[in-house]
Amino acid sequence: MLRKIMLNDHIGGPALSQVKKGDYVKLGQLIGKPEGLGANVHASFQGTVTELTDVSIIIEADEKQPEEFMKLENKENKLEMIQDAGIIGAGGAGFPTHVKLNTTLEDGCIIVNAAECEPILSHNIALLNVSGEKIIKGLKEIMTLTNAKKGIIAIKPKHKKTLIHLGKMVKDLEDIELFYLPNIYPAGDERVIIREVLDVELEPGQLPLVANAIVTNVETVKNIYNCIYEQKPVITKDLTIGGRVNGCSDGKAILDVPIGTTMIELINNNGGYQKNHGEIVIGGPFTGRSGSEESVVGKTTGGCLVAMPFPQETRKVGLLECECGAEKGRLTEIAEAMGAEVIASERCKRMTEVNGRYRCDLPGECPGQTETVLKLKKQGAEVIIAGACED
Numbered sequence: 001m002l003r004k005i006m007l008n009d010h011i012g013g014p015a016l017s018q019v020k021k022g023d024y025v026k027l028g029q030l031i032g033k034p035e036g037l038g039a040n041v042h043a044s045f046q047g048t049v050t051e052l053t054d055v056s057i058i059i060e061a062d063e064k065q066p067e068e069f070m071k072l073e074n075k076e077n078k079l080e081m082i083q084d085a086g087i088i089g090a091g092g093a094g095f096p097t098h099v100k101l102n103t104t105l106e107d108g109c110i111i112v113n114a115a116e117c118e119p120i121l122s123h124n125i126a127l128l129n130v131s132g133e134k135i136i137k138g139l140k141e142i143m144t145l146t147n148a149k150k151g152i153i154a155i156k157p158k159h160k161k162t163l164i165h166l167g168k169m170v171k172d173l174e175d176i177e178l179f180y181l182p183n184i185y186p187a188g189d190e191r192v193i194i195r196e197v198l199d200v201e202l203e204p205g206q207l208p209l210v211a212n213a214i215v216t217n218v219e220t221v222k223n224i225y226n227c228i229y230e231q232k233p234v235i236t237k238d239l240t241i242g243g244r245v246n247g248c249s250d251g252k253a254i255l256d257v258p259i260g261t262t263m264i265e266l267i268n269n270n271g272g273y274q275k276n277h278g279e280i281v282i283g284g285p286f287t288g289r290s291g292s293e294e295s296v297v298g299k300t301t302g303g304c305l306v307a308m309p310f311p312q313e314t315r316k317v318g319l320l321e322c323e324c325g326a327e328k329g330r331l332t333e334i335a336e337a338m339g340a341e342v343i344a345s346e347r348c349k350r351m352t353e354v355n356g357r358y359r360c361d362l363p364g365e366c367p368g369q370t371e372t373v374l375k376l377k378k379q380g381a382e383v384i385i386a387g388a389c390e391d
């Protein structure tokens with residue numbers, strides 16, 4: 001079977017292929033290296049390279065895949081190992097982890113983001129339940145690397161079972177503690193985490209480093225553990241299947257899916273479509289994008305959600321954009337799928353432009369949207385599709 005491995009899952013330019021057509025690649029073999037900012041790419045399937053493009057490598061995968069993968073070189077310098085492993089922020093941003101961790105946090109802290117903010121998604125909590133020890137060990141490694149004095153796991157108290165499990169693990173550790181996040185969306189936004197945990201209000205565009213902290217996703221910490229303790233490169237991804245998939249409506253967490261697995265395989269292997277399904281959303285319901293059955297799992301793919309068919313809409317539509325939810329492109333895509341005419345688009349009033357990108361001033365402290373709704377109505381909107389998480 002042909003497998004597509006993307007070379008551009010990370011922030012930065014696509015990695016450059018290290019293989020050529022006809023090469024036989026082993027599971028875990030380095031097949032892509034970045035030029036400048038980026039991350040290494042490893043073969044998540046063993047087989048023969050059949051095609052190369054600027055952004056992907058196609059492998060005719062062997063029918064039987066080995067359990068053993070090619071191990072990374074064990075080095076003294078753990079940051080180098082993290083770079084070798086091709087680790088990037090698995091929570092969605094895709095920023096290279098070796099760059100993020102290449103800093104010193106005197107008296108600072110590492111915050112593990114376990115907010116699991118998007119509805120349905122549940123794989124980070126599932127990971128904490130089954131591999132909490134790995135997360136604690138991975139967190140300790142990050143603290144050593146950065147000289148951080150404290151590690152904090154930020155989680156919502158509604159995950160009671162996980163809290164009890166983690167609580168037992170950290171109760172005798174002086175330098176690691178749990179922090180309860182409010183049950184709001186978007187509690188997982190880095191600036192919300194810093195505000196809630198450290199009581200520091202970052203400006204839009206400012207990084208947690210300003211507050212002497214680094215925020216990292218649960219799965220990214222697992223990948224660091226895997227790299228340091230098992231010499232394993234990033235060749236699998238944790239994700240949630242949900243929506244109109246038989247038996248998965250409320251979200252089914254699946255850990256360690258090979259990168260390059262297609263959406264239709266995930267759906268078919270987990271119950272198949274329910275009748276009357278709509279688009280496949282890759283990611284969470286709020287910030288996900290429309291995908292296809294052939295879309296493949298990448299290093300930041302958090303969800304494979306099957307939606308209901310879109311209702312059709314004949315009224316004129318106004319779009320209300322949110323920085324932490326659906327932005328204009330996604331809202332337009334939804335309106336088009338509904339057969340609707342988009343007449344106007346407005347941003348939540350808390351969105352401000354920073355370096356050419358709109359950011360939210362106070363994520364999670366959402367204002368009423370009456371004023372924006374009236375603006376849309378004035379422009380002829382008869383109905384509104386809102387990406388904003390309130391009102």
Ligand code: SF4
Nearest residue numbers: 322323348350360366
């Ligand atoms: S304040 Fe506005 S832009 Fe920010 S999260 Fe809330 S609705 Fe979205």
